[in-house]
Amino acid sequence: MKELEYTISIRTVGKGGEKYQKLLDSIKKSSIQPKEVQIILPEGYRPPKERLGYEQFLYSPKGMVSQRVFGGKAANTDYILFLDDDVEFAEDFVEKMARPILDGICECTIPPQLSMLPPEHGVRKIIPMLCLNMVPAMFNKSTMYTKVMKSGGSIYNRIDKDKVEEYLTAETAAGPFFFIKRDVFNDMRFEEELWLEDCDYAYPDDLVMFYKLVTLGYRIKCVAKAEVLHLDAGSGSDNGKRGCDVSYAWGRNWMIFWKKFIYNRQTNLYNKLISLGMYKYNEYMNTIILWVETIYCRSKKQEFKERMKGLKDGKEYIKKNNL
Numbered sequence: 001m002k003e004l005e006y007t008i009s010i011r012t013v014g015k016g017g018e019k020y021q022k023l024l025d026s027i028k029k030s031s032i033q034p035k036e037v038q039i040i041l042p043e044g045y046r047p048p049k050e051r052l053g054y055e056q057f058l059y060s061p062k063g064m065v066s067q068r069v070f071g072g073k074a075a076n077t078d079y080i081l082f083l084d085d086d087v088e089f090a091e092d093f094v095e096k097m098a099r100p101i102l103d104g105i106c107e108c109t110i111p112p113q114l115s116m117l118p119p120e121h122g123v124r125k126i127i128p129m130l131c132l133n134m135v136p137a138m139f140n141k142s143t144m145y146t147k148v149m150k151s152g153g154s155i156y157n158r159i160d161k162d163k164v165e166e167y168l169t170a171e172t173a174a175g176p177f178f179f180i181k182r183d184v185f186n187d188m189r190f191e192e193e194l195w196l197e198d199c200d201y202a203y204p205d206d207l208v209m210f211y212k213l214v215t216l217g218y219r220i221k222c223v224a225k226a227e228v229l230h231l232d233a234g235s236g237s238d239n240g241k242r243g244c245d246v247s248y249a250w251g252r253n254w255m256i257f258w259k260k261f262i263y264n265r266q267t268n269l270y271n272k273l274i275s276l277g278m279y280k281y282n283e284y285m286n287t288i289i290l291w292v293e294t295i296y297c298r299s300k301k302q303e304f305k306e307r308m309k310g311l312k313d314g315k316e317y318i319k320k321n322n323l
Contacts, residue, residue, distance in 0.1 A: 004032055004079065004094075004098055004102070005035040005077045005078065005079070006032075006034055006035060006077050006078075006079035006080060006081055006094070006098070006179075007034060007035060007036050007037070007038060007075035007076065007077045007079070007080045007081070007182075008027060008034045008036070008037045008038070008080075008081045008083060009038050009040060009068075009071035009072070009074070009075060009080050009081070009082050009083070010023070010037070010038070010039050010040065010083050010084070010085055011040050011064070011067040011068060011071065011082070011083070011084055011085070012039060012040070012041060012048065012084070012085035013041065013042060013045055013062075013085075014041055014045050014046050014047055014048045015048070016048060016050075016085035016086055017048075017050075019085065019086040019088075019231040019232060020048055020050050020085045020086070021050045022088045022231060023083065023085060023086070023087055023088060024050055024051070024052055025088075026087075026088050026089045026090075026093075027052060028052070029091050030089075030091060030093065030094050031091050031092050031094070031095055032094045032095055032098070034081070034094075035076075035077050036056060036075075036076060036077065037052060037054065037055040037056065038055070038056045038058055038071060038074055038075065039055050039056065039057050039058065040058055040059075040060055040067045040068075040070055040071045040074070041057060041058070041059050041060075041067075042059070042060065042061065042062030042063075042067065043059045043060065043061060043062065044059075045059075045062075048085075058070065058071075058074055063194075063197040063202060064196070064197070064202040064205045065190060065191075065193060065194055065196050065197050065202055065205055066194065066197065068082065068190060068205075068209070069190050069191045072182065072185040072186050072190070073186065075182050077182065078181065078182055078183070079098065079101070079179065079180070079181060079182060080179070080180055080181075080182050080185060081094060081097070081177075081178075081179050082175075082177070082178050082179075082180065082185075083176065083177050084175075084176035084177070084230075084232075086176070086230065086231045086232035087176050087177050087228055087229065087230055087231060088228070088229045088231055089111075089177070089226075089227065089228040089229070090226075090227035090228070092227075093111070093226055093227060093228060094179070096223050096225060096226040097109045097111065097179035097223055097226050098179060099223075100167050100221050100223065101179065101180075101181060105167060105219070105221060106167070106218075106219035106220060106221040107180065107181050107184045107213075107218045107219055107220075108178060108179065108180040108181070108184065108185075108210075108213060108218060108219070108220045108221075109178065109179045109180075109220070109221050109222070109223050109226075110145075110170055110173040110174075110177070110178045110179075110210075110220060110221075110222050110223070111177060111222070111223055111226035111227070111228045112145065112159055112161070112168075112222055112223075112224060112226070113173070113174045113177075113228070113230060114158055114159070115230065116174045116230060117134070117156050117158055118134055118136075118156075120158060127289060128153075130285065131153070131282055131285040131286050131289065132149060132151040132153045132278060132281060132282045132285070133153045133154075133282065133286070134153060134154050134155075134156055135149070135153065135154070135155050135156070136155070136156060136157070136158065137155050137156060137157040140157075141157050141159075141164070142163065142164050142165055143164070143165055143168060143169060144157055144168055144169050144170075145157050145159065145168040145169065145170040145173070145222035146170045146171055146172050146173060146222070147169075147171050148171045148172055148207070148211050148214075148262070149278065150262055150266075150271070150274055150275040150278045150279070151258070151275075151278035151279050151281070151282040152207075152254055152257060152258035152262055152279060152282065153282060154171070154172050154207075159222075159224060161224045161225055164224050165224070166223070166224055166225070167221040167222070167223060167224070168221065168222040168224060169219075169220070169221065169222075170210070170220045170221065170222045171210065171211055171214050171220065172206065172207045172210045172211055173206065173210055173220070173222070174206060174230065175205065175206030175209060175210070176230050177228050177230075178210075184213070184218055187216070188209070188212055188213055188216060188218075190209055190212070193205075193208050193209070193212070195253075195256060195317065196208060196249075196253055198252075198317075199245065199248055199249040199252060199253060199310075200241075200245040200248075200249075201242065201245035201246055201248075201249050202249065202253070203246055203249040203250060203253060203254075204249075204250075204253060204254060204257060207257060208253075208257050208261070211257075211261055212261065215261060215265065240299055240302070243299070243300075243303050244302050244303050244306045245306075246303075247290070247303040247304070247306040247307040247310065248306040248307065248309060248310040248313075249310060250286070250307060250310065251306070251307040251308065251309070251310025251311040251312075251313075251314060252310035252311070252313045252314040252317065253310075253314070254314075255279075255283070255310075255311065255314035255315070255318070256314055256317055256318060256323065258275075258279050259318050259323050260323050262275055262279075263275045263276065263279070264323065283311070286307075287304075287307065287308070287311075290303060290304050290307055291304055
């Protein structure tokens with residue numbers, strides 16, 4: 001394991017600051033050092049001032065998808081640890097993430113990230129559940145981390161690390177950190193999903209990426225005891241433009257994802273009808289809830305308009321591209 005050769009590929013715009021420094025400190029302390037560290041910057045952006053001293057600065061078109069795709073093609077090792085610039089991880093993180101792949105259990109690993117799931121109680125848990133966005137698991141809680149539903153939403157398991165198996169099955173996850181075979185990542189042809197970047201915010205790029213791996217037959221495992229922290233988790237959620245960008249992408253990109261990767265893959269009329277019914281329920285419930293929010297919060301009015309525009313544009317994209 002000490003001789004594992006892997007690339008760390010970091011997607012950034014070079015402005016991580018203190019959080020980026022914590023990432024570099026994590027790399028320095030890692031029990032298994034990378035063969036190369038590649039910093040994937042958008043063209044025209046300056047490298048961060050914080051340095052390891054041996055990293056490579058590479059430039060790609062700007063975008064959450066574009067920079068990931070570029071990183072996959074630029075890596076010179078058989079394995080890649082993909083990271084965003086605002087994460088911090090434990091010394092044995094790489095060792096834990098690599099082990100199930102080297103043992104042939106899976107082709108991609110993710111860590112649990114409970115802070116990015118709905119809370120255990122309250123309205124922020126109930127609303128995503130009622131809308132079929134994110135539903136807490138009722139079964140297979142010792143073996144499953146996430147599963148994608150026919151609505152396009154996900155079932156999630158808020159795991160107790162001491163009461164589950166070491167490796168849990170997963171179909172989606174947060175994308176700031178994952179370990180994967182280079183050839184598997186490139187075989188996925190993530191560049192085919194650049195339609196996500198037609199929006200100012202590429203949501204739900206993580207869902208599309210991981211679930212596409214699943215549809216191609218690759219296995220994703222959540223390593224229950226891999227320790228990582230997303231330092232920027234949830235930040236910027238009150239930003240007005242970000243809220244509008246997410247609302248638009250939520251309408252457009254979610255619809256395209258559901259049609260392309262879920263509805264079109266159903267093998268019989270019954271499952272297609274179930275999938276359509278679940279998606280339409282999801283679409284209407286989310287729209288109604290956002291509309292109700294506009295009554296109490298003026299800033300939500302523009303988000304509502306952007307969501308409706310996104311839904312309209314999603315339908316046009318599907319029709320134009322014969323999805």
